[in-house]
Amino acid sequence: MKALSQKRRHPLAAIALLLMGLLITGGLYAVATTVNEAKASTTSYSADDVEEGGKLFAANCATCHGMGASGTDAGPSLVGVGAAAVDFQVGTGRMPMQMNGPQAMKKPVQFNDEQTNQLSAYVASLGAGPAIPEESLLDEGGDAAAGGELFRVNCAMCHNAAAAGGALTRGKFAPALADVSGKHIYEAMVTGPQNMPVFSDSNITPEDKRDIITFLKQIETTGSPGGADLGSLGPVAEGLFVWVAGLGVIIAFTIWLTSRTS
Amino acid sequence: MSAASTAEPAFVAKTKTGRFTDFVDQRVGGSGILREFGRKVFPDHWSFMFGEVALYSFVILLLSGTFLTFFFDPSMAETHYDGSYVPLKGVEMSVAYSSSLDISFDIRGGLFMRQVHHWAALLFVASIAVHMLRVFFTGAFRKPREMNWVVGSVLLILAMAAGFTGYSLPDDLLSGNGLRIIDGVIKSIPVIGTYISFFLFGGEFPGTAVIGRLYMLHILLVPALILLMIVLHLFMVVVHKHTQYPGPGRNDNNVVGYPLGPVYAAKAGGFFFIVFGVLALMAGFFTINPIWNYGPYDPSPVSAGTQPDWYIGFVDGALRLMPGTLGDWQVEQTWLGFVFSFNVLLPALVPAGILFTVMFMYPWIERWITKDDREHHVLDRPRNAPTRTAIGMAGFVWYCVMWAAAGSDLIATHFHVSLNDVTYWLRALFFIGPIIAFIVTKRVALALQRKDREIALHGRETGRIVRLPHGEFIEVHAPLDEYKRYKLVGFESPEVLPAVPNEHGVVTRKEKRRAFLSKWFFEDRVAPATPAELEAAHGHGHEAVEAPEAAKSLSH
Numbered sequence: 167m168k169a170l171s172q173k174r175r176h177p178l179a180a181i182a183l184l185l186m187g188l189l190i191t192g193g194l195y196a197v198a199t200t201v202n203e204a205k206a207s208t209t210s211y212s213a214d215d216v217e218e219g220g221k222l223f224a225a226n227c228a229t230c231h232g233m234g235a236s237g238t239d240a241g242p243s244l245v246g247v248g249a250a251a252v253d254f255q256v257g258t259g260r261m262p263m264q265m266n267g268p269q270a271m272k273k274p275v276q277f278n279d280e281q282t283n284q285l286s287a288y289v290a291s292l293g294a295g296p297a298i299p300e301e302s303l304l305d306e307g308g309d310a311a312a313g314g315e316l317f318r319v320n321c322a323m324c325h326n327a328a329a330a331g332g333a334l335t336r337g338k339f340a341p342a343l344a345d346v347s348g349k350h351i352y353e354a355m356v357t358g359p360q361n362m363p364v365f366s367d368s369n370i371t372p373e374d375k376r377d378i379i380t381f382l383k384q385i386e387t388t389g390s391p392g393g394a395d396l397g398s399l400g401p402v403a404e405g406l407f408v409w410v411a412g413l414g415v416i417i418a419f420t421i422w423l424t425s426r427t428s
Numbered sequence: 429m430s431a432a433s434t435a436e437p438a439f440v441a442k443t444k445t446g447r448f449t450d451f452v453d454q455r456v457g458g459s460g461i462l463r464e465f466g467r468k469v470f471p472d473h474w475s476f477m478f479g480e481v482a483l484y485s486f487v488i489l490l491l492s493g494t495f496l497t498f499f500f501d502p503s504m505a506e507t508h509y510d511g512s513y514v515p516l517k518g519v520e521m522s523v524a525y526s527s528s529l530d531i532s533f534d535i536r537g538g539l540f541m542r543q544v545h546h547w548a549a550l551l552f553v554a555s556i557a558v559h560m561l562r563v564f565f566t567g568a569f570r571k572p573r574e575m576n577w578v579v580g581s582v583l584l585i586l587a588m589a590a591g592f593t594g595y596s597l598p599d600d601l602l603s604g605n606g607l608r609i610i611d612g613v614i615k616s617i618p619v620i621g622t623y624i625s626f627f628l629f630g631g632e633f634p635g636t637a638v639i640g641r642l643y644m645l646h647i648l649l650v651p652a653l654i655l656l657m658i659v660l661h662l663f664m665v666v667v668h669k670h671t672q673y674p675g676p677g678r679n680d681n682n683v684v685g686y687p688l689g690p691v692y693a694a695k696a697g698g699f700f701f702i703v704f705g706v707l708a709l710m711a712g713f714f715t716i717n718p719i720w721n722y723g724p725y726d727p728s729p730v731s732a733g734t735q736p737d738w739y740i741g742f743v744d745g746a747l748r749l750m751p752g753t754l755g756d757w758q759v760e761q762t763w764l765g766f767v768f769s770f771n772v773l774l775p776a777l778v779p780a781g782i783l784f785t786v787m788f789m790y791p792w793i794e795r796w797i798t799k800d801d802r803e804h805h806v807l808d809r810p811r812n813a814p815t816r817t818a819i820g821m822a823g824f825v826w827y828c829v830m831w832a833a834a835g836s837d838l839i840a841t842h843f844h845v846s847l848n849d850v851t852y853w854l855r856a857l858f859f860i861g862p863i864i865a866f867i868v869t870k871r872v873a874l875a876l877q878r879k880d881r882e883i884a885l886h887g888r889e890t891g892r893i894v895r896l897p898h899g900e901f902i903e904v905h906a907p908l909d910e911y912k913r914y915k916l917v918g919f920e921s922p923e924v925l926p927a928v929p930n931e932h933g934v935v936t937r938k939e940k941r942r943a944f945l946s947k948w949f950f951e952d953r954v955a956p957a958t959p960a961e962l963e964a965a966h967g968h969g970h971e972a973v974e975a976p977e978a979a980k981s982l983s984h
Contacts (some may be wrong), residue, residue, distance in 0.1 A: 268846070310515045318601065318723045322731040327601060328721035332732025333837035337846035340732065384515050385721070391513075391532070392539055392715035400602070402835040404716050405738025408550040412710060413558065416481055416551075419702050420474040423695055 211249075211287030219288025222281055226262055235292055247357065248295020249286035254353035256282045258346075260360075268337035269360040296356040303376045304348040306383045313381030316374055320365065328398035329382055334361055344386050348379040466689030471672040475566075478559035480696060482587075483658065484703040485552035489590075492545040493647065499535050501527040502597065502643035504636040513720050521599075521724030524639045528598035528719055543711035549594060550716075551707060553587045553739040560584060564790070564820050566807035568671045570800070574791040576664040581787050583657045586650055588739050593646035595717075595737055599639055602717070604725030605734045608633065609744070616772035634727060671807050676914045680805045735834050743780055745833030749855050750775035779830060783823065797945045798922050811880070812919045814873035815949040818866045825865035829857045877954035883908065884916040884957045885965040907966075917956045924950045 173179065223235065230241030237243030244251070255261035256277055260270040277285065286298065318327060324340035326332045331342035338361050343351065355375055358364035370378070396403040441447045453459050470476070503523035509516045511526070512533050531538035560580060563569055569577035592610075596603045611633045615621045630637030669683050678684050686692050710716075722731065736744050752759055752771050759771040786793075794816065795801070810817040832839065833854045840847035887905035895901050908916070927943035929935045957965075 311517045311519050314515045314723060315519060318726070318729045318731070322601075322729055324732055326733045327723060327731035328718065330733065331841060333840040333847045335846075336848050337840070337844070339841050381515055388515070390715050390718065391720070392543055392718055393711075393713045395715050395718065398718065398721060399838055400733040401717070401735045401737045402733075402741070402838050404546075405550065405741065407714065408547065408554055408710075408738070412547070412551050412706065413554055415706050416555075416703060417474065419699070419706075420477040420481075423477070423699060424472045424474045426472075 211283075211290065215284045215287035216291045218281075219284035219286070219291075222277070222285050223288050226276075227285075230263070235289060244289050244292065246293035246295045247289060249290040249298050250296040250353040251357040251359070252286040252289045253282060253298050254350050254357060254359055256285055257353075258350055269339070272341065296353070299349060299352040299356075299372070299375075303352060303372050304379060305376075306348060306380045308373065308377035308380035310377070310381045310384040312374070313377030313379070314385075316370060317378050317381055320370065321378070324362075326398065326400075328385065328395075330398040343382055346382075348383065351379050351382060462689070465666075466687060466693075468666065468669075468688045469683045469685045470670050470688060470692050471683060471685035473673060475562045476670065477699065478555045478562060480699060481555035481703055482552055482559060484700045485548045485555060485707070486654065486658065487700070488548045488704055488707055489545060489552060490651065492541050492548060493651075495541045496531060496538075496545055497647060499527060499531050499538060500524070500597070500643075502640045504599065504634075504639050516720060516723065519724060522639070524597065524599040525719070525724045528600070532720065540708075540711055543714075543716050544707055545594075546716040547710045547714075548707050549591050550738060551703075553584070553591055556580075556584050556587055557739075560787075561820070561824070565810040565817055566671070566673075567804065567813055567816065568807055569791045570804040571795070572668050572803050573664070573671075574795070576661060576668065577791050578788060579657055579661045579664065581784070583654065583661065585784070586654045586657060590646060590650045590654060591737055591739055593642045593650060595740075596642050597639060597646060598717075598719045599725050600719040601722040601725050601729060601731060602719070602734060603722075604634065604727070605730055606736050606740075607638065608727065609736075609747070612769075612772055613776040616769035616776065618766070618768055618773075634725065669805065671805050674806050674809065674915060674918055676911050676918075678806055680803055683805070733837065738831070741834035742783075742827055742830040743776055745830040745836070745854075746775035746779045747772065748836055749830070749833045749851065749858060751855075779826075783827065786823065797942055797949055799925055800922065809919065811873040811876040812921065814870045814877070814953070817873050818870035821869040822862035822866040826858070826862040829854055829861045833858075874952060874954055880916040881954060881957050884913055885961060913962075917958075917962070919956055921953050921955050922950055923953065 223231075224233065227235070227241075227244075230238060231244050232238040232241070235244035237245075252261075255270070257275065259273040259275040262276055263270045264273055275282075289295075290297065317325075317329070321329075324332050324334065325343055326340075329343035332340050334340060340362070352375055354362060355365040355370065355378075356367070365375070390398075396407055439450070441450045449458075501523050505523045506520060507523050507526050509519050509521055509526050509529060511517075511530050513529060516529065528542075531542055533539070563577065563580070592606075596607050611625055611629065614625045614628065617624065625633065628638065628641070629635040630641075670685070672678050672683055672685065675684070723729075735741060750759070750771055759774070761768045761770065808816075810820075833851070836850045836854065837847060839845070839850050887907040890904045890906050892904040893901055894904055925943065925946045927935050927939045930939065
C-alpha cells in the first residue's frame with residue numbers, strides 16, 4: 167500500500183489509471199451485453215416454425231419491413247429485434263399497423279397464438295435479440311413494494327404513477343397499463359416498442375422486471391380503496407368532478423330551496 | 429334602569445325553561461340580538477347562496493380537519509411503512525406520508541374523513557369563485573360594498589393558500605412535485621429568490637422542515653385569518669343589508685324577501701346539511717387524491733399527470749404555456765453573472781398578478797369612470813352593464829385558457845390530438861381569447877338589451893298573423909303585464925360623461941383618460957325605454973289589433 171502511494175506521482179500513473187478505467191468499463195460492458203444476449207437464445211423454435219413464419223412474414227409484413235425483414239423506407243429492419251418484439255407488436259394487435267400515425271395503435275389481434283409464435287420464430291432466426299420471457303418471470307410472485315419504487319423511478323413519468331397513461335409529444339402517448347398481460351409488459355421493457363426506451367437486463371434485472379409486473383398486477387387487482395377512481399388521472403379529473411357534479415348538484419338544491427310554491 | 433328594577437318586584441317566569449332563558453337573557457341580552465337578527469330580511473334567489481356554500485364548506489373543513497389532526501404527524505423523519513397497504517410495505521418514506529397512509533388504511537373512518545376534507549376544500553374554493561363571479565356580474569361590488577369585495581378577494585387568496593398548504597402535507601410524490609414547482613418559482617425571483625427558498629425550506633429543497641412549517645400555517649395561521657375575514661365579511665353583509673335583483677317594488681331603500689327567522693334560519697340550517705350530505709356522498713363514492721398511488725416523495729421522479737388542485741391550475745397552466753425561447757432569444761438570461769429565469773418568473777407571477785390586481789381595484793376603476801358616488805342595493809342584470817360583463821368574461825376566458833393548459837396532457841390523450849398543437853392553440857388563445865370573449869359578450873349583451881327594449885315597447889310576438897280589412901297582414905303582439913315590463917325598463921343606464929375642467933378650469937390628462945374610458949364603456953349603450961316611448965309605442969298602428977286581444981284576456 168505504501169509503495170502504491172509513493173508511486174502515485176509517477177509520470178505514467180495517469181496513463182495507468184486511464185487504462186485501468188477503460189478496462190473496467192469495457193469489461194463491465196462486455197459482461198452486461200452478454201447478460202442480455204445470454205437470455206436471447208433460451209427459447210428454441212423448430213425449423214417448421216421458422217419456415218411457416220417466413221411465409222406469414224412475406225405475406226403480411228414484407229410490404230413495409232422488406233423481404234428478409236431487411237427494412238424499407240416504410241418500416242425498419244427487424245434483424246436482431248428478437249422474438250419478444252414480434253410477440254409484443256403482433257400479440258397486442260399493434261402490428262400489422264392499421265395506418266400511419268404518431269404511433270401504432272392497439273387493436274384486435276390479427277394472428278392467432280400459433281401464427282404469432284411462427285412469426286416470432288422467423289424473426290428470431292434472422293439475428294439474436296430478446297426472447298419471449300420465461301413463465302417464472304411472469305408469475306406475479308415478486309416484491310410489489312420494490313416493483314412500485316422501480317415503477318415510480320423508471321416508468322411513472324410517462325405512464326403515470328397509477329399506470330393510467332400519459333401524453334408524449336406530437337400525438338404520441340404512453341398507454342395505460344391496466345389489462346396488459348405480464349408477458350407483454352415484460353416484452354415492452356426489453357424491446358422498447360414505439361417511443362418507449364429499452365430497459366435492458368443490465369438496467370433493470372429480470373427479477374426487478376418481475377417485481378414491476380407484480381406491482382402493476384397488484385394495484386390492478388386491489389382496485390381503488392377510496393371509491394370510483396375517476397380514471398386515476400389526478401387533480402384535473404377531481405377538479406372537473408367537483409365543478410360539474412358537486413356544484414351541479416348543489417345548484418340544483420339552491421334552485422329548489424329558493425323556488426316558491428305558488 | 430337598575431334603580432327601577434330594585435323598586436319593582438323582579439319578573440319571575442312560570443316554567444323552568446322560562447326561568448333559564450330569562451336568566452341568560454338578563455345577562456347577555458339574547459332577545460335583543462335575536463330580535464335584530466331575526467328580522468333581518470334576505471332576498472330569495474338561488475345565485476345568492478354560493479357564499480353560504482363556501483361558509484358551510486369551511487365549517488365542514490374545520491370539523492374534518494380537526495379529526496385529521498388527531499392522527500397526522502407532520503414529521504419528515506424517515507421511516508419504513510408498516511401499514512396494511514401491501515404495494516408500499518417496507519418502503520422508505522417520511523413519517524408524514526406514513527401517517528397519511530395510516531389515516532387512509534388503518535384508522536377507522538380515516539379515508540372517508542380525508543376525502544371529505546379534500547372534496548370540501550375543492551368545493552370551498554369553487555363556491556367562493558362562483559360567488560365572486562355572481563357579485564361581479566351583477567355589480568354587487570358597488571358602493572357601499574367595495575370594501576367587502578376586497579375582503580372577499582382576500583378570502584379567495586387565503587382559501588388558495590389553505591388549499592395549497594394542505595395539498596403539500598401528505599408528502600407524497602404529487603405534493604412534493606407541487607412544492608418543487610413553488611420552490612422553482614420562488615428561486616426565479618431575482619436576487620432574493622434563493623434566500624427566500626432557503627429560509628422557507630430551512631436549507632436546500634426539500635430539507636426536513638417544510639412539512640412541519642406548512643402544517644402550522646395550514647392548521648393555525650391560515651384558518652384563523654380566514655375565520656377573521658369571514659367575520660368581517662358577514663358583519664359587513666349585515667351592515668350593508670343584502671342586495672336584490674331589480675323588480676317591481678324593489679329599490680335602493682328596501683330589501684324584499686323573507687326575514688331570517690324563522691324561514692331563512694330553517695332553510696339555511698337545512699342547506700348546511702344538504703352541503704354536508706353532498707360532500708359526504710362524494711367522499712364515500714369517489715376517490716380524491718389517492719396518495720397511495722403516488723408513493724413517497726423523492727425529488728427524482730415526476731409522474732405523468734402531475735397537476736395541482738384546480739385553484740392553482742391556472743398558474744401551472746401559465747407555466748406550461750411559456751416558451752423557453754422567443755425566436756432566437758433565450759427567455760432565461762444571464763446578466764452580470766446572475767441567472768434571471770424569466771421563463772419561470774413571468775408565467776408564474778405576471779398573469780396571477782394582473783388578475784388579482786384588476787380584481788382588487790375593479791370597484792374603484794368603475795367608480796372613477798362613472799363618477800358614481802351613490803349607494804347601490806339593486807343589482808344590475810349582466811346584460812344591462814354590457815362593458816362590465818364583457819370585461820368580466822374576458823378575464824374569465826383568460827383564466828380558463830390558463831386553467832385548461834394545466835390539463836393540456838389530458839386534453840391531448842383524451843381527444844387524440846398532439847400535445848404540441850394543444851399548447852400552440854392555447855398560447856394563441858391566451859392572447860386572442862379574452863379579446864374574442866370581450867367582443868362577443870358585449871355584442872350579445874347589447875343584442876339582449878335591444879330585444880328587451882323591443883319587447884317592452886311592442887310586446888311579445890305571438891306568431892298569430894291577422895289580415896286587416898284593407899288587406900294588410902300584421903303579426904299580433906301580446907302586451908306585457910306591468911310586472912314583466914318593469915324588469916325590462918327599470919334599470920340604470922349610465923351615459924358617457926365627457927371630460928370636464930377642474931376648479932382651475934383645466935382639463936387634466938387624467939380627466940381626459942377618464943372621459944376616454946367612459947366613452948369606451950358607454951358609447952354604444954342601449955337606453956331603457958322611457959315612459960314617453962312606451963306611450964308612443966302604444967299609440968302605434970297595430971294597437972287597434974291588440975286592444976280587443978287585451979279585452980278578451982280580461983273577459984275570461
